[in-house]
Amino acid sequence: MMNLTQLVLASHNAGKLKELQAMLGESVQLRSIGEFSQVEPEETGLSFVENAILKARNAARISGLPALADDSGLAVDFLGGAPGIYSARYADGQGDAANNAKLLDALKDVPEAERGAQFVCVLALVRHADDPLPILCEGLWHGRILHAASGEHGFGYDPLFWVPERNVSSAELSPADKNQISHRARAMALLRQRLGLK
Numbered sequence: 274m275m276n277l278t279q280l281v282l283a284s285h286n287a288g289k290l291k292e293l294q295a296m297l298g299e300s301v302q303l304r305s306i307g308e309f310s311q312v313e314p315e316e317t318g319l320s321f322v323e324n325a326i327l328k329a330r331n332a333a334r335i336s337g338l339p340a341l342a343d344d345s346g347l348a349v350d351f352l353g354g355a356p357g358i359y360s361a362r363y364a365d366g367q368g369d370a371a372n373n374a375k376l377l378d379a380l381k382d383v384p385e386a387e388r389g390a391q392f393v394c395v396l397a398l399v400r401h402a403d404d405p406l407p408i409l410c411e412g413l414w415h416g417r418i419l420h421a422a423s424g425e426h427g428f429g430y431d432p433l434f435w436v437p438e439r440n441v442s443s444a445e446l447s448p449a450d451k452n453q454i455s456h457r458a459r460a461m462a463l464l465r466q467r468l469g470l471k
């Protein structure tokens with residue numbers, strides 16, 4: 274269907290590259306879009322799907338390679354699904370620590386039972402920039418927002434995301450363990466099926 278030995282990953286997030294490459298194994302080499310351009314496209318979509326497609330098309334255009342994009346984020350029940358597609362920009366571009374501080378503050382007096390949240394991941398694969406039929410796969414991961422950060426692994430909101438099936442924060446999971454159960458792992462399992470990868 275396409276030459277899948279090399280894909281460009283339409284992401285400037287090193288954490289995603291590491292996780293996705295580990296999930297794909299050695300059969301497919303993920304090259305970072307950072308090899309081709311440092312300019313990040315504006316994520317103007319209103320959904321994870323739209324932003325994933327937009328990033329994938331942009332990377333395919335720049336690199337000339339088939340492109341995989343990951344648009345993901347954290348949807349918090351008490352906040353009506355925010356920060357959602359705006360997760361990376363929640364604290365106006367000040368980065369992960371500021372995003373986490375803002376989230377803790379927004380949930381300051383919210384009781385345990387109302388702290389439910391889910392990580393969302395949409396993967397989009399385009400064969401070329403104008404591909405009329407992108408492959409789309411999504412994964413969700415349900416958990417709860419902790420009252421304080423815990424753990425050193427992962428990236429982004431991982432230190433605040435309590436994983437009920439393991440009783441630890443997602444930043445306390447080993448990378449291998451997170452890659453078995455995360456939103457990204459679920460989306461990637463679907464993508465592998467779609468591509469006929471073992």
Ligand SMILES: O=c1nc[nH]c2c1ncn2[C@H]1C[C@H](O)[C@@H](COP(=O)(O)OP(=O)(O)OP(=O)(O)O)O1
Nearest residue numbers: 284285286343344345346347360361428429430431
């Ligand atoms: O497994 C995860 N563990 C913790 N946090 C996570 C995870 N997955 C997504 N997140 C957070 C990070 C960021 O605040 C937002 C993604 O935003 P998103 O625009 O998709 O990615 P990004 O800007 O970091 O890199 P890029 O757009 O170049 O792929 O959700």
Ligand SMILES: [Mg+2]
Nearest residue numbers: 285313316361
């Ligand atoms: Mg982004």
